[in-house]
Amino acid sequence: MESYLVDITLILDSTVRLAVPLILACLAGLYSERAGIVDIGLEGKLLAGAFAAAAMSAVTGSAWLGLLAGIGAALMFSGIHGLASINFKGNQTISGVALNFLAAGLTTFLGQSWFKRGGYTPQLSGDQRFNPITLPFANELREVPIFGQIYWELISGHNIITYFAFIAVPVTAWVLFRTRFGLRLRAVGENPKAIDTAGISVTLLRYQALIITAVLVGIGGAYLSIAQSAGFNNNMSAGRGYIALAALIFAKWRPGPALLVCLMFGFLDAVQFRIQGQVFPIIGEVPVQAIQALPYVLTVILLAGFIGRAVAPKASGIPYTKER
Amino acid sequence: MTALPRWADVVLLPLLNVVLAFLVGGLIVLAVGQNPLQAVGIMLYGAFGYGSGFGYTLYYTTDFIFAGLAVSLAYHAGLFNIGPEGQAYVAGLGVILIGLALNGTHWAIVFPLMIVCGAAFGALWAFIPxxxxxxxxxxVVITTILFNFIATSMMGFLISRVLKPAGVNSDESAPLDAMTRVPQLRTFIELFKNSPVNLTFFLAIIALVFIYWLIWRTKFGYSVRALGKNPVAANYAGISNQKMIMIVMAMSGMLAAMVAVNNVGGVQGRLILNFVNGAGFVGIAVAFMGRGHPVGVGLSALLFGILYQGGQELAFQMPGITREMIVTIQALVILFTGAMGDMLRAPLARLLTPSSSTTGAK
Structure with missing residues (x-):
């Protein structure tokens, strides 16, 4: 019994760790898509953020400066996306695809040029990373059965970005549904003309959304390279941006469900390592690849309308042109 | 949309966009303290300077023509197929299955069957989205991305668990006999030394001509373009949009599938993990750069062939520049010719027709 509890807390603990970048990227996507901008480029921003954070942290020795650099890189990418899709009224999907390749190419290219380690940044340690925080009384309560175990293993001992990600969910819900800015943001994604008629700048609102997106996804990228790992390696986002996009669709563009879906995808990721080679009753051995593909398959099924219906914000993907 | 003279619209604007992409790429190379012109020189030598280099250039070009046509055909119907990568990967299964089933048979019989069988698998993988x-x-944008990932997992499982023969260490299928493989051009032409360019290259040229004929010279092509330009009008004109979307996606998948014929049938002669290696994604850049026209697609595919083969040479000669610089160029090309394709339109129109600035204002 006791060992089962340890097992479950360990899996849940890694679920949390694996879900954090998904949560941040998913919330990031939520802001732009709610404002009517499709963001296929999340993957690229995540990767660029991870690289910039690790590079800056390696050079300056400060994780906080690394975090800022991660956000900065994501902001630059958001800026390009904004230029292409808001100002030049280009195709947002194409722009996003371009950004993903740009990140994949640039991070490896610059990484090799700057650090000459085959695309890796130097190993980070100490203050170059965000280290685990032990919450008050965690060590004292550790010996308390069940509760102590859960508090010490699952709730305490994460880094600051993890706690930030979980706080960002209710904050996003509040901003989106309880503030004037949130109302306008949702309106510009559903009916930009109404916003324009009310005398509010569609361009400004959409840029604001893109900035919030960049900040969140930049933090998510930094988490990958300077909190979860100790440095950057090639293509370390490994499709998480796309999974976040899938989670966003799955959650029907709502913050609360987004958290749950990201945790579910994180859980699938966590168990994938554990079930390798294990034989289960009735079903036998489950191939790792089946678990890997599950988030994508589930999203396809959802998109096809077999389990509920996911309807995107109405003006999503359409550049706004004032009538002349 | 500002009107431009036709020659400027068809030639000048796309050319300027490509030049812009390469200029930015050059600036990035300059920024890390390397000489972009020297890099271009080395790349051109790598791509054309010797027989096997040229052969590799044509081999890459073959892949990129098919992937570029796959994206272009779908785009003419208003569909953005991001999935040629996965479609080609799954098509590899069709190619290897028929190849292994008829292993030892002469290629003249197997080659057409590989095309058909690969096309069927690729078509299926694109038909579902x-x-x-x-x-x-x-x-399709979202579903084809998802299908790329599903293809990776599914093929990974099939290759490592099902197709891998007992006693083999690496994850790959059993090999095809030499006589069953699509013959490489070096067996006929001495020049190509040890490069993998094979008969599939000519198939790519045929595909270019065929797609031109299909899109601009047939009723079907007219329907495709009508659907892409205005789905409502197309529907009103009696075209079944639903049917067209499914047919066009399946055909797009067939074109992507030929990447598998080139690689599985003609180069590796077995099914290996991730053999597509990004060629499907290059197709996106090729399609936008070539503006969906077979002439443009052929030329852009060649350009990317030069970049990929030349990039290989570059990695040897200039250690400061990795091959990933090519991916950056690819991204910039997609950005400037695809997403920001109209950025220079207004300034260009002002430059070419000075009077339009007064007529344009209200």
């Missing part, structure tokens, strides 16, 4: 958009309303 097409069906889901036509009948269930989910967008």
């Amino acid at each position: 097409g069906y889901l958009q036509a009948k269930r309303g989910s967008h």
Whole structure:
């Protein structure tokens, strides 16, 4: 019994760790898509953020400066996306695809040029990373059965970005549904003309959304390279941006469900390592690849309308042109 | 949209966009303290300077023509197929299955069957997203991305668990006999030394001509373009949009599938993990750069062939520049010719027709 509890807390603990970048990227996507901008480029921003954070942290020795650099890189990418899709009224999907390749190419290219380690940044340690925080009384309560175990293993001992990600969910819900800015943001994604008629700048609102997106996804990228790992390696986002996009669709563009879906995808990721080679009753051995593909398959099924219906914000993907 | 003279619209604007992409790429190379002109020189030498280099250039070009045509055909119907990568990967299964089933048979019989069988598998993998958009309303952009990932997992499982023969260490299928493989051009032409360019290259040239004929010279092509320009009008004119979406996606998948014929049938002679290696994604850049026209697609595919083969040479000669610089160029090309394709339109129009600035204002 006791060992089962340890097992479950360990899996849940890694679920949390694996879900954090998904949560941040998913919330990031939520802001732009709610404002009517499709963001296929999340993957690229995540990767660029991870690289910039690790590079800056390696050079300056400060994780906080690394975090800022991660956000900065994501902001630059958001800026390009904004230029292409808001100002030049280009195709947002194409722009996003371009950004993903740009990140994949640039991070490896610059990484090799700057650090000459085959695309890796130097190993980070100490203050170059965000280290685990032990919450008050965690060590004292550790010996308390069940509760102590859960508090010490699952709730305490994460880094600051993890706690930030979980706080960002209710904050996003509040901003989106309880503030004037949130109302306008949702309106510009559903009916930009109404916003324009009310005398509010569609361009400004959409840029604001893109900035919030960049900040969140930049933090998510930094988490990958300077909190979860100790440095950057090639293509370390490994499709998480796309999974976040899938989670966003799955959650029907709502913050609360987004958290749950990201945790579910994180859980699938966590168990994938554990079930390798294990034989289960009735079903036998489950191939790792089946678990890997599950988030994508589930999203396809959802998109096809077999389990509920996911309807995107109405003006999503359409550049706004004032009538002349 | 500002009107431009036709020659400027068809030639000048796309050319300027490509030049812009390469200029930015050059600046990035300059920024890390390397000489972009020297890099270009080395790349051109790598791509054309010697026989096997040239052969490799044509081999890459073959892949990129098919992937570029796959994206272009779908784009003419208003569909953005991001999935040639996965479609080609799954098509590899069709190619290897027929190849292994007839292993030892002469290639003249197997080659056409590989095309058919690969095309069937690629078509299926693209048809499903097409069906889901036509009948269930989910967008192909998202579903084709998801299908790329599903393909990676599925093929990974099939290769490492099902197709891998006992006693083999690396994850790959059993090999095809030499006589069953699509013959490489070096067996006829001494020049190509040890490069993998094979008969599939000519298939790519045929595909270019065929797609031109199909899109601009047939009723079907007219329907495709009508659907892409204005789905409502197309529907009103009696075209079944749903049917067209499914057919076009399936055909797009067939074109992507030929990447598998080139690689599985003609180069590796076995099914290996991730053999597509990004060629499907290059197709996106090729399609936008070539503006969906077979002439443009052929030229851009050649350009990317030069970049990929030349990039290989570059990695040897200039250690400061990795091959990933090519991916950066690819991204910039997609950005400037695809997403920001109209950025220079207004300034260009002002430059070319000075009077339009007064007529344009209200």
